[in-house]
Amino acid sequence: MAILKHGALQPNDWLTVADDAALPEGKPAVVSLDRWLKERDTLIGRNTPIGVKLKSDQSPVALKEDLERLALIVLEFPKFTDGRGYSHARTLRQRLGYKGELRASGQVLRDQYLFMDRCGIDSIEIADEAKVDGYLESLGEFSIWYQPAADRRPTVRALRAAKRTEPSGGSAVVRESVAASWAY
Incomplete structure (x- = not known):
């Protein structure tokens, strides 16, 4: 999966870890909100960056007390017509003051990239690296x-x-x- 961040392709150093899988040693990991809530104290004690993936029906307010501990929050866009991720991004940036990286994953369309950027999303996962130029063009359309x-x-x-x-x-x-x- 290609990562487009601030107008350039970036390596994806983050490993998404299933709820029942062991965390990788010495590598940044992304866990589900459910796992974060269950294993919070253990995850905080790790000496590597940690991120949380929010499904579109999970409120970012659940992370309110832990935002300074999270280097990455991944917002799921399960289908292009589901706009809750935009609201979650605005909530995290403007209401909760989150300063870390926000990443969109799932159904991220070229035409939505500019608006994701406007909402405070730093990076997106795109399935086809060959389409990067189209995503970049969208940033200059307005x-x-x-x-x-x-x-x-x-x-x-x-x-x-x-x-x-x-x-x-x-x-x-x-x-x-x-x-x-x-x-x-």
Whole structure:
């Protein structure tokens, strides 16, 4: 499975471990929410990064007290019409303040990648590495936004306000704002 993160293919260093399987020594592992809740104390004691996979019907609020301990949260998109993962990403980023990596897995379509990025999802799993260029193209299909989102890109309203208040037309402010918006 190819991992697309911040506009580039990345190696997948994470192993997804079944609930009844042993955890790999010295390697980052992703466990289910059920396993995390049952074995939390043991998993926290590991000296390697740990991640949790949330099914679309599982609330991210269940991880509220443990977010600083998790390096990765994988959000499942079981079918492209199930949008709960978007809500989970926004909840994790904006309401709960999660700073680690958010990854989308499952039915991740090219046309949805930009919106996943806007919700705060850092990386996606894609089945066909040959389609990466299409996913990357989708990130540039829209350049201005009316709604604020987890990616903190400036909205049209903010861009217009900056242009009105700057003697030079606000272009420096806009450039700085756009550059800062990509770092979360």
